Amino acid sequence: MSIDRSTIETDLVAADLARPDDAIALVILAHGAGSNRDAVILRTMSDVLLARGVAVARIDLPYRQDRPKGPPSPSKAARDRDGIRAAINALAPLVDGPLIIGGHSYGGRQASMVVAEGTDGVDGLLLTSYPLHPPGKPERARTEHLPDIMIPTLIVHGRSDAFGTSAEFTDAVELFGGPVRLLEIDRADHSLKPDRSGVGDLTADAVVDWLLPTIADRPPNQTV
Template sequence: MSAAAESDIGVDRDGVVAEVSRPGGSSRALVILAHGAGSDRNSVLLRTLSEALVARGITVARIDLPYRQQRPKGPPSPSKAPADREGIRAAVAVLRPLAPEGPLIIGGQSYGGRQASMAVAEDPDLADGLLLTSYPLHPPGKPDRLRTEHLPDIGVPTLIVHGRSDSFATSDELSAAAALVAGRVEIVEVDKADHGLKPERSGVGELTAAAVDEFFLEGAS
């Protein structure tokens, strides 16, 4: 399935900063993606994912989390994580009317995806699904510090895209963690890819878009 991009829209209101890309035809779903800890909405990975998803008729919004809106560089503060989750909720409220048809899927890369998953665990009605790329299961080299407490509270379908060389989780560790999620889960493994997923050469854009289509939209018009 292919659909040329109709337009890119910049959004900056009500605490939401986003770039929205819409397909030329009707939209089959809305995907809201948040960036990783050291990046922003214009990261190569998020733009690569967006291009591939829009080609399949899906509207994509790439958002800047509140901490990134406050400063252009630097990692998030753990104390500000609840505010970042509020930013994801605000993005859902502001951006949902741009693509009201089809499911609403939220997520993103590493930190952004983790905050989206925590927001869904706190508010089960926030979204219809989760798309998590490079879920940061634990800090590199510290497998005893698992970030899994909220996973049993996630009831929506969850698609996880994981680089086989990711230092934040081995494939076996991630599979064990995914089993804790209450909802349906699928893990897509990306060969020869680390935490950044190497979007310039791993084919992760099309791989992810195809998985989103099959996992969330199979049978949808």
């Protein structure tokens, strides 16, 4: 299988796109706070999805485009969501098939908010290590927008993640407006330990075996 690789840089968009021949879908992945599109978890996800015929774009959020290091600013999170929307507009026309967006931790949270706010053309969400609340602060749950997410969502959670327990995620899944699958990874923390936990293959299998079929089964008027 040949793979076309390209880098796309426009206003608010910095992406590495890899497209297999006859790609069956496109996944756009954003990085966690303090990281960038070269993060090990994003590269791992890209490799395993590509092997299954799924095109993947790893993107730098606008705050990371502005500076090479440091965390995002809460006051500028809306601009990071604008960056995800810009990536959707730039990349979705390049690959036929369903569009899935998401990412790791902060990147996934912003992608989920983009969906909740009503972006057209997104068919599914892939959230790895969603930061359900800050470590040690379960009272600050980041769940207000979850009922507005109507599209199929795959959540990948390490059982040792300090940003949310398995029980808390089980409860949070019930808040979503659309179908959700929670994939839990044994012996994995917030990083998901992609070098030894098997999270890559487990996630790619869930995308192909559950997320894409669930998207295909949804009536067109149930996507956002």
